[in-house]
Amino acid sequence: MTDNLTKPPFDLASPPEDPPEACVDPVMWATARELLAEHEPVDGYCESCETTEFPCAGRSLADQGLQTSCGVRAPMWDFWTHLMQVKAEHAEH
Numbered sequence: 001m002t003d004n005l006t007k008p009p010f011d012l013a014s015p016p017e018d019p020p021e022a023c024v025d026p027v028m029w030a031t032a033r034e035l036l037a038e039h040e041p042v043d044g045y046c047e048s049c050e051t052t053e054f055p056c057a058g059r060s061l062a063d064q065g066l067q068t069s070c071g072v073r074a075p076m077w078d079f080w081t082h083l084m085q086v087k088a089e090h091a092e093h
């Protein structure tokens with residue numbers, strides 16, 4: 001397993017519902033945490049993706065959102081950063 005990213009400041013296998021101290025974007029954390037809950041496998045099966053592959057696409061994306069919210073440079077960093085910008089703009093209008 002190659003791991004050249006900074007280690008996330010929380011347990012990726014079971015991230016807490018509340019953002020950890022290292023979290024710099026609580027809204028992003030909450031959004032990613034919600035996504036992760038939807039892709040929580042039951043007996044190794046993700047009902048949202050209908051797959052036994054783990055992590056499934058949604059779970060993998062959520063994992064990276066959690067890491068991005070804690071300042072970890074995950075591969076989907078850009079996606080999450082832009083998503084939060086769109087959300088913030090909607091909240092303003």
Ligand SMILES: [Zn+2]
Pocket residue numbers: 038039046047048049050056057058059
């Ligand atoms: Zn899934």
